[in-house]
Amino acid sequence: MNFADRLLAAIDEKGTPALVGIDPRYESLPRALRPDDSPSRLEAARALAEFGSRIIDVVAPLVPAVKPNLAFYEAFGFEGCRAFEETVAHAKRKGLIVIADAKRGDIGPTAEAYARAVFDVVDADAVTLNPYLGLDSLAPFFARVPDGKGCFLLVKTSNPSSKDLQDLPLGAGKVYDAVAALVRSWAEPHVGARGWSAVGAVVGATFPEQAAALRAAMPRTPFLLPGYGAQGGKADALRRAFAADGRGAIVNSSRGIIFAFAEEAYRERYGEDRWEEAVRQATLAMRADLARILPHTGPEA
Amino acid sequence: MNFADRLLAAIDEKGTPALVGIDPRYESLPRALRPDDSPSRLEAARALAEFGSRIIDVVAPLVPAVKPNLAFYEAFGFEGCRAFEETVAHAKRKGLIVIADAKRGDIGPTAEAYARAVFDVVDADAVTLNPYLGLDSLAPFFARVPDGKGCFLLVKTSNPSSKDLQDLPLGAGKVYDAVAALVRSWAEPHVGARGWSAVGAVVGATFPEQAAALRAAMPRTPFLLPGYGAQGGKADALRRAFAADGRGAIVNSSRGIIFAFAEEAYRERYGEDRWEEAVRQATLAMRADLARILPHTGPEA
Numbered sequence: 001m002n003f004a005d006r007l008l009a010a011i012d013e014k015g016t017p018a019l020v021g022i023d024p025r026y027e028s029l030p031r032a033l034r035p036d037d038s039p040s041r042l043e044a045a046r047a048l049a050e051f052g053s054r055i056i057d058v059v060a061p062l063v064p065a066v067k068p069n070l071a072f073y074e075a076f077g078f079e080g081c082r083a084f085e086e087t088v089a090h091a092k093r094k095g096l097i098v099i100a101d102a103k104r105g106d107i108g109p110t111a112e113a114y115a116r117a118v119f120d121v122v123d124a125d126a127v128t129l130n131p132y133l134g135l136d137s138l139a140p141f142f143a144r145v146p147d148g149k150g151c152f153l154l155v156k157t158s159n160p161s162s163k164d165l166q167d168l169p170l171g172a173g174k175v176y177d178a179v180a181a182l183v184r185s186w187a188e189p190h191v192g193a194r195g196w197s198a199v200g201a202v203v204g205a206t207f208p209e210q211a212a213a214l215r216a217a218m219p220r221t222p223f224l225l226p227g228y229g230a231q232g233g234k235a236d237a238l239r240r241a242f243a244a245d246g247r248g249a250i251v252n253s254s255r256g257i258i259f260a261f262a263e264e265a266y267r268e269r270y271g272e273d274r275w276e277e278a279v280r281q282a283t284l285a286m287r288a289d290l291a292r293i294l295p296h297t298g299p300e301a
Numbered sequence: 302m303n304f305a306d307r308l309l310a311a312i313d314e315k316g317t318p319a320l321v322g323i324d325p326r327y328e329s330l331p332r333a334l335r336p337d338d339s340p341s342r343l344e345a346a347r348a349l350a351e352f353g354s355r356i357i358d359v360v361a362p363l364v365p366a367v368k369p370n371l372a373f374y375e376a377f378g379f380e381g382c383r384a385f386e387e388t389v390a391h392a393k394r395k396g397l398i399v400i401a402d403a404k405r406g407d408i409g410p411t412a413e414a415y416a417r418a419v420f421d422v423v424d425a426d427a428v429t430l431n432p433y434l435g436l437d438s439l440a441p442f443f444a445r446v447p448d449g450k451g452c453f454l455l456v457k458t459s460n461p462s463s464k465d466l467q468d469l470p471l472g473a474g475k476v477y478d479a480v481a482a483l484v485r486s487w488a489e490p491h492v493g494a495r496g497w498s499a500v501g502a503v504v505g506a507t508f509p510e511q512a513a514a515l516r517a518a519m520p521r522t523p524f525l526l527p528g529y530g531a532q533g534g535k536a537d538a539l540r541r542a543f544a545a546d547g548r549g550a551i552v553n554s555s556r557g558i559i560f561a562f563a564e565e566a567y568r569e570r571y572g573e574d575r576w577e578e579a580v581r582q583a584t585l586a587m588r589a590d591l592a593r594i595l596p597h598t599g600p601e602a
Contacts, residue, residue, distance in 0.1 A: 025410065041422070071407055071414035077386060077422040081379035103407050105431055106372055107460040109326065113372035121342070121378040130406055132433045132455060134462030154433060159408040161435030168479050170471045178469050 002192025003126055003150030004200075004222055008247065010064030010097050016287045017242075017294065019224070020059045021101065021254030022068040022087065024048045026075070028259050030275040045079035048072065052087035055258050056094055058279045062287060065097035065125075067224075067252055088122045098124045099224070103154065105130035105137050112140040119149050126150035128202055128224070131179055135186065142199065145190045150198040150222075153186075155179050155214060158204030158227030176210070180217040187221045196222050196248060203241060205233030205251060212240035215248070223249040229256025229286070239293040246294040257282045303493025304427055304451030305501075305523055309548065311365030311398050317588045318543075318595065321360045322402065322527070322555030323369040323388065325349045327376070329560050331576040346380035349373065353388035356559050357395055359580045363588060366398035366426075368525075368553055389423045399425045400525070404455065406431035406438050413441040420450050427451035429503055429525070432480055436487065443500065446491045451499040451523075454487075456480050456515060459505030459528030477511070481518040488522045497523050497549060504542060506534030506552060513541035516549070524550040530557025530587070540594040547595040558583045 011017050026034060026044050033047045056066060068091075073084035091098045100122065104114045118127045119141075129138060131153045141151045156166055156176040166176040180201070187197035200222035203211045211225065223241055227233040228251045235251075242249045260266045260282035261275035270278040312318050327335060327345050334348045357367060369392075374385035392399045401423065405415045419428045420442075430439060432454045442452045457467055457477040467477040481502070488498035501523035504512045512526065524542055528534040529552045536552075543550045561567045561583035562576035571579040 023411065025414070069407070069411055069414075071405075071411045071418065074382075074418035075414040075422065077418070078379045078382035080418075081375075081382040085379060101407075103405070103431075104372075105406075106370070106402075106404050107458065110324065110370055110372045113326070113370075113376040117372065117375035117378070117381075121376065130404075130431050130433055132431055132466055133458050133460060134465030134467070136460050136462035157408065157434050159434060159437050161437035164435030164483060165433055165476075165480060166435070168471060168476075170469060170476070175469075175471070175476060179466060182465060 001148050002190070003145065003148055003198035004196035005192040005194050006125070006148060007064065007097060007150070007222060007250070008194050008196060011250070014062065014064045016063060016290055017250045018063045018283065018286050018290055019099070019250040019252040020055070020063050020066045020257050020283065021226070021252045022052055022055060022066055022258060023254040024051050024072050024258065028262070030261060030272050032273070041076045041079045044076045045083040048076070048080065049083035049086045052083070053090045054276055055279060056087070056091050056096065058276050059257070059283050060094035060096055062280070062283045063096070065099055065250065066091050067099040067101050069101040085122050088124055092123060097126070099126045099128065099152065100124035101128050103128050103130050105133050107133060108136045108140065111137045115140040115144060119144050119147070126152060126200070128152045128154065130154050131182065138186065142186070142190060145198045150200060152200040152202050152224040153183050155183060155201040156203050156207055156210050158206045158231055158233070162204065176214070177217065180214050183221055184218045187218065191220050196220055200224055202226060205238055205241070206231055208233070208237035208241065211238065215241050215243065219243070224252060225249055226252045229253035235289045235293050242294065251290060253286055257286065302449050303491070304446065304449055304499035305497035306493040306495050307426070307449060308365065308398060308451070308523060308551070309495050309497060312551070315363065315365045317364060317591055318551045319364045319584065319587045319591055320400070320525070320551040320553040321356070321364050321367045321558050321584065322553045323353055323356055323367055323559060324555040325352050325373050325559065329563070331562060331573050333574070342377045342380045345377045346384040349377070349381065350384035350387045353384070354391045355577055356580060357388070357392045357397065359577050360558070360584050361395035361397055363581070363584045364397070366400055366551065367392050368400040368402045370402040386423050389425055393424060398427070400427045400429065400453065401425035402429050404429050404431050406434050408434060409437045409441065412438045416441040416445060420445050420448070427453060427501070429453045429455065431455050432483065439487065443487070443491060446499045451501060453501040453503050453525040454484050456484060456502040457504050457508055457511050459507045459532055459534070463505065477515070478518065481515050484522055485519045488519065492521050497521055501525055503527060506539055506542070507532055509534070509538035509542065512539065516542050516544070525553060526550055527553045530554035536590045536594050543595065552591060554587055558587065
């Protein structure tokens with residue numbers, strides 16, 4: 001089954017396009033999970049795995065997908081990489097779609113090895129990729145579309161410095177417009193039964209005007225919208241990153257969900273001891289926020 | 302000591318700017334190291350670690366640096382990641398500069414985690430990075446220059462599809478020219494005692510004309526030139542990727558060295574049993590080839 005069809009079905013089932021980013025910065029974990037400020041790599045990795053599993057247990061009934069970022073695991077070496085594998089496996093057992101946030105990009109034979117790493121070793125459903133090296137660096141991932149795998153190519157990222165290269169003027173538009181045109185052509189052969197491609201795009205929720213323009217430029221490309229919540233992206237501004245029928249995008253929140261216990265809105269009410277309830281409330285709040293702009297979704301779990 | 306100063310000193314000491322890329326595709330290993338065609342992840346990882354150590358033992362007296370690529374290790378999960386760590390540690394013990402070929406690129410807080418992974422967990426001396434996300438994605442790596450760390454930013458990669466995005470016309474040049482201008486400005490604050498920056502650039506040896514133009518565009522930026530050898534890059538064409546005094550670049554060969562036993566030039570003479578001697582001869586041949594174009598280096602080990 002095409003990845004886009006699977007993703008849309010999961011969004012329908014859960015009634016929301018909310019995506020939870022698992023970016024487990026060790027220093028930010030609830031105190032109960034990190035008794036040591038100077039942990040060994042193994043201790044830190046165990047804490048990341050425990051934290052990830054508990055996040056997943058809370059959000060699995062509420063969202064279609066999670067997006068763990070490999071960097072926070074690699075920061076603790078191979079022990080951390082094992083924790084990443086455990087986290088992905090746990091999310092899969094809970095029925096979640098897993099998008100490995102890896103932002104990989106390398107030449108052909110090397111890209112094959114990365115595709116094997118994310119799709120075979122850890123069995124992620126999709127992966128984020130950097131398009132700077134062009135088609136032959138992406139083809140080994142596209143080749144896995146028949147296996148139900150997908151990818152999201154960076155087009156316009158959510159960070160302030162995305163302007164440095166992505167916003168340079170090129171032709172009638174910007175560099176990211178040219179990348180969007182490439183992604184559109186690369187995505188076309190991988191369109192599934194419901195009209196959306198297994199080849200998606202990362203478009204920062206922090207740049208809603210650009211996201212709206214990019215929606216028109218890549219009409220069959222699912223968007224992964226990072227930057228909602230802690231990075232400042234607002235739901236109302238995001239409506240136009242979706243298609244007219246309210247489909248075609250998933251909205252990611254990482255810190256705003258997983259570290260909700262540290263946010264002003266939840267800190268006093270739940271405190272660090274009840275951090276999982278803060279995760280649940282923050283996820284429900286995000287669902288409700290998105291439901292306002294997307295009539296086909298519902299705020300109730 | 303600034304990374305560029307360390308790199309230049311190592312090039313002087315070894316008398317060559319040859320760099321050995323360790324891309325250990327399991328299926329290509331000498332038969333004696335891979336008795337099993339369907340290895341467990343642990344068996345495969347052990348084979349990669351053994352292969353890497355033996356490559357390093359052969360080339361350590363002959364070259365200043367090695368460049369292991371993480372993808373081939375990640376293809377065997379956390380066990381593979383452990384083999385990568387062992388390989389880097391072995392190369393460091395042998396006095397080699399280690400460039401982790403990771404091509405990472407992510408937003409600020411995530412980039413910090415990646416910097417920790419490559420510089421603290423595995424103690425690589427430098428890392429390859431993708432510049433598509435701009436300065437804030439690179440700053441956590443630049444912040445490590447005072448620790449002697451360096452990086453090489455992808456400007457014009459060696460693969461055919463590098464044209465897809467990198468060669469699009471932008472202003473008076475191409476996208477890669479604009480990236481070069483950014484790299485030049487980012488590199489300037491990190492220039493060491495010998496006039497070269499700890500912030501380098503990856504420029505494909507497969508595009509010698511572009512490499513020559515980029516040399517002028519980034520006068521203080523060390524180049525990592527991949528694509529020599531198996532990918533078709535020739536030494537003569539590369540001369541202009543170096544500065545007038547023959548400095549400022551390192552030339553990478555991966556398959557042409559580590560899998561030399563499978564190349565026509567060495568297969569019959571050494572065979573698979575004497576694969577290490579093939580590695581040594583291929584490294585010596587590369588040294589001699591580069592010495593022809595660089596008078597300050599010498600072909601003798």
